[in-house]
Amino acid sequence: MLYIVSSKSISFITRVATMEKNCFLLLSFLVLFPLLHGYTAFAAGTDDGSEQWGYVEVRPKAHLFWWLYKSPDRVEDPSNPWPILLWLQGGPGGSGVGFGNFLEIGPLDGNLQPRNSTWLRKADLLFVDSPVATGFSYVEDESLVVTTDDEAATDLTTLLKELFNGNETLQKSPLYIVAESYGGKFAVTLGLSALKAIEAGELKLQLGGVALGDSWISPEDFVLSWGPLLKDVSRLDGNGLNSSNRLALQIQQQLAEGQYKEATETFFDLENVISSSSNDVDFYNFMVDYANDPVISTSEGWNEVMMGRDPRYLGAKKSSSSNGASSKGDLPSLMDGPIREKLKIIPESVSWGGQGNLVFPAMAGDFMRPRIKEVDELLAKGINVTIYNGQLDVICSTKGAEAWLDKLKWGDLKTFLSMDRTPLYCGNDETTTKGFVKSYKNLFFYWILGAGHFVPVEQPCVSLEMVGNITRSPNLHS
Known part of the structure; x- marks a missing residue:
């Protein structure tokens, strides 16, 4: 086991142990620490060092939980260091430690069985429950919940300083920030925040790149795409298209006037109109109804992501499918x-997702704010930016992603757009096209066919090859 504690906590333990030495010899740190507050960082892990996890107090009484897996497929190559991938979930309020880990890319699936397509084959994986109050992360005062993407990025930067600054091994590995859905907004703001800290000498870290999976970068472009897309695939008729376009244009006007909270309310109205006009199309995969989503319908746990957002999403049904959360589908x-x-360090007062209903309402004023400018800034600084999108997604549709991409002010955009795409296959099988990729300099775009919002789950083979390319993993052929 590995323990990292503050001097304040060590002093406390020493005094108590001196007073009641015989009694405290029977207690382990893992029993004691969940009862304590005020430590800056605490970590535990497996005996073989393959996993570590812990808390970082990023602000007084605000605690982020993290979980790091070291890859068993690591290749030691001094000229091409093994990468670390930081996964950021969406929502806002979705648990990366829960969803990203057990439902998407971690070493074990929701039934605690090995996942053949785990991204651990290409990189070490770092999951964080962010923002605070998400998943196992928690606040001791509800006023400490973040209200903006920038505040969330500041907390994450504090966490990275705690994990990387004193660890030369981690410092040798480039960090790739990979996000899904709303996590994309966190990723680009964190990328810039981390770069600023690196340049100031406050953070010892190599930023390898940022990858935006079906990411909510420009809400305006996405909502404007919904009606035309669903009309083209026959989920809306002309009446539904007109109704959805009217609300999308209202959102566009509200955003132009800086009315972000009002735009969030209209967003809900638009979702409801589309749901009723399409007989409840799945916003994450337009090929199915919401109740039959191949990913979210497998676990009641998805409710935690949407807690405090749209009540329509609270009806995810239980199932025990292979993508499910557990044998109970929960x-x-x-x-x-x-x-x-297993973790043993979660405070007794904290339940997974127990504070999730705090996150979205707190961020309602930032939910519809675009982050295209931040993508431009990352590109201008020479950071590799990858955009990948599932063909069947609605909420963060490929049509919308292409629309905001066209708005970039990056000087090489025109050349990028003029490039031809390269087809993608799964392994050596070139009989079925799995996607396309286009790249120029430090911008990359992947079109993933046959996948909706949750690309790693719905197209695991081509996704694994993609992430190997994103992270430049030395283990490209595993």
Whole structure:
């Protein structure tokens, strides 16, 4: 086990142990620490060092939980260091430690069985429950929940300083920030925040790149795409298209006037109009109804992502499919049961997602704010930016992603757009096209066919090859 504690906590333990030495010899740190508050950082891990996890107090009484997996497929190559991938979930309020880890890319699936397509084959994986109050992260005062993407990025930068600054091994590995959905807004703001800290000498870290998976970078462009896209695939008729376009244009006007909270309310109205006009199309995969989504319908735990957002999303049904959360089809039961028991450091007062209803309402004023400018800034600084999108997604549609891409002020955009795409296949099988990729200098765009919002789940083979390319993993052929 590895423990990292503050001097304040060590002093406290020493005094108590001196007073009641015989009694405290029977207690382990893992039993004691969940009862304490005020430490800056605390970590534990497996005996073989393959996993580490812990808390970082990023602000007084605000605690981020993280979980790091070291890849068993690591290749030691001094000329091409093994990468670390930081996964940021969406929502806002979705648990990366829960969803990204057990439902998408981690070493074990929701039934605690090995996942053949785990991204751990290409990189070490770092999951963080961010912002605070998400998943196992928590606040001791509800006023400490963040209200903007920038505030969330500041907290994440504090966490990275705690993890990387004193660890030369981690410092040798380039960090790739990979995000899904709303996590994309966190990723670009974190990328810039981390770069600023690196340039100031405050953060010892190599930023390898930022990858935006089906990311909510420009809400305006996405909502304007919904009606035309769904009309083209026959989920809306002319009446539904007119109704959705009217609300999308209202959102466009509200955003132009800086009315971000009002735009969030209209966003809900638009979702409801589309749902009723399409007989409840799935916003994450237009090929199916919401109730039959191949990913979210497998776990009641998805409810935690949408908590405090749209009540329509609180009806995800239970299932025991291979993509599911556990044998009960219930991700909260997995996280607050076997996983909590394994981790041992989760405070008794904290349940997984127990504060999730705080996050979205707090961020309602930033939810519809675009982050195209931040993408431009990353490109201008020479940071590799990858955009990947599932063909069947609605909420962060490829049509919308292409629209905001066209708005970039990056000097090489015209050349990028003029490039031809390269087809993607799965392994050596070139009989079926799995996607396309286009790249120029430090901008990359992947079109992933046959996938909706959750690309790693719906197209695991080509996704794994893609992430190997993104991270420049030395283990490209595993």
